[in-house]
Amino acid sequence: MTDQLLNHREEGPASAPPLLLGPSLGTSYALWDRVAPELSAGHRVVRWDLPGHGGSAAGLIGAGATVGDLASLVLTLADALGIGRFAYAGVSLGGAVGLHLAVHHPDRLSSLAVICSSAHFNGAGPWRERAARVRREGLGGLADGADARWFTAGFTVPQLIRDHREADPEGYAACCDALAAFDLRDRLAEVSVPTLLIAGREDPATPPEHLREIADAVPDATLVELPGASHLAPAQRPGAVLTALRAHFDGTARRGMEVRREVLGDAHVDRAQARQTPFTARFQDFISRYAWGEIWTDPTLTRRERSMITLTALVAHGHYDELGMHVRAARRNGLTPEEIGAVLLQTAVYCGVPAANSAFATAQRVLAEEDE
Structure with missing residues (x-):
């Protein structure tokens, strides 16, 4: 059964509110290394790997995969862990999975954070071309240019570059197929869970206007733009991302503090x-x-x-x-x-x-x- 599940890592108390964290294309759950341990102080954090990335089997999806297929794998993982309703945060492709869950499975989400992502990824053509290139040539050339796509000049995270280089080409290409087919712009108004959007001001892949488009369409959504951040904001600006996620997800703690003051008094x-x-x-x-x-x-x-x-x-x-x-x-x-x-x-x-x-x-x- 375990080889049919997404590879994942759990942190935090099993009794705490569950929070699932999704990765970006080309990375592993190491993308969350500087954020997840802090979130686990108050949440049961489960971070997962895309098929063909990190420890997840490439065969979990195949050519022509969709974001809906990835979302189904996330729900299967949650079911296997005994998790019913959960909060969710995802980066890029992981964020697209979150949007799909919010539209198609709103009963499973308690709240959502979409980070450096989009309701569409600039059309199918470039992603189909990338999938064909990866199936033909492997990931070496793409990994060489990952820093420029992911981070501002002079910044890097060697672990994430290694993850990119070591990803399975078929799994990576199938994820590109999913991005090619993804477009939820006409369904955004259906998102009913509390939603936070986080944009990197210097993100060339999903620039801030993509997150603004979601924020304008999703009822009562909140948008945070991070200066000095490119596409992988949790790796480049972990403190700022952590602050935003805590403010969004810790509604129970905020309400608890309000009640504590009402009952015990401010003094x-x-x-x-x-x-x-x-x-x-x-x-x-x-x-x-x-x-x-x-x-x-x-x-x-x-x-x-x-x-x-x-x-x-x-x-x-x-x-x-x-x-x-x-x-x-x-x-x-x-x-x-x-x-x-x-x-x-x-x-x-x-x-x-x-x-x-x-x-x-x-x-x-x-x-x-x-x-x-």
């Missing part, structure tokens, strides 16, 4: 953020993303009910510093002092009188401070 959250260090940063992100971004935002329970549950759990485990913080939160969530007292009295029955005694002392102090 508390500001103090926590001020104390944050590189050592604790991932833990703070974890709290915002999972505790506040997923659990506290679940509409099944009201915030009042969640406060009552939280107070009980904190008493049961003797976390009295946290209890004081959540007594304040309970007041923000609408509980009266009498209701807080009733919750603590209930804990005396099920958590023990000594625990409830300490809890009443903590709550009385906090409520008095609140009154002042």
Whole structure:
């Protein structure tokens, strides 16, 4: 079964929101080397190789392949990994795969980022000519000129040039066939997932106007143009690409921070953020993303009910510093002092009188401070 799947690499917690990363023609998943490890702090990142590139078998597609064929391989990979709905980012041909998924399989995508790509690739002729040349001569000549197509003058990534040179000619040519047949311009208005477009200002292959064309047609799309970037922006401007992708994909963390502030108050959250260090940063992100971004935002329970549950759990485990913080939160969530007292009295029955005694002392102090 594995030889029928796209070669891939997984990073990040298996329980984190999945994010699939697609490559550009001629490269491998090494294109994401300076971005994927950072994204994996908050995502289950799966980056994959095109057929005939990196570790993917060339025979996964054949002559006359389409972008739809590549998208089907991505969905097969996701299914094999137990991934249903996922976020997706792709570069060039990988970006075209993302657009196809957004139009034809919107139920599988939660959000989309299209990087240095296009809804069309300047007509079929040049790609058919390139496919014929590669089938006839191999990839040596094209790899020699890759730097000029991919990067601004003086910049290179030797690993990606090696990937290009070592790609299977038949697999590469079949990908050229897919680019030749690709044109989604008349379907862009159907894209309904949150969409980010990233353009390299100095990209000769898919210049910024190609990304602007998508941004103008896709409802509520966002466009970012990166100065000093050519066609392989994740390799040349990884910091800028990472910043844009985080802002786009981390909606759960943003919403979590909003709820955290609403429940705990700005002063508390500001103090926590001020104390944050590189050592604790991932833990703070974890709290915002999972505790506040997923659990506290679940509409099944009201915030009042969640406060009552939280107070009980904190008493049961003797976390009295946290209890004081959540007594304040309970007041923000609408509980009266009498209701807080009733919750603590209930804990005396099920958590023990000594625990409830300490809890009443903590709550009385906090409520008095609140009154002042």
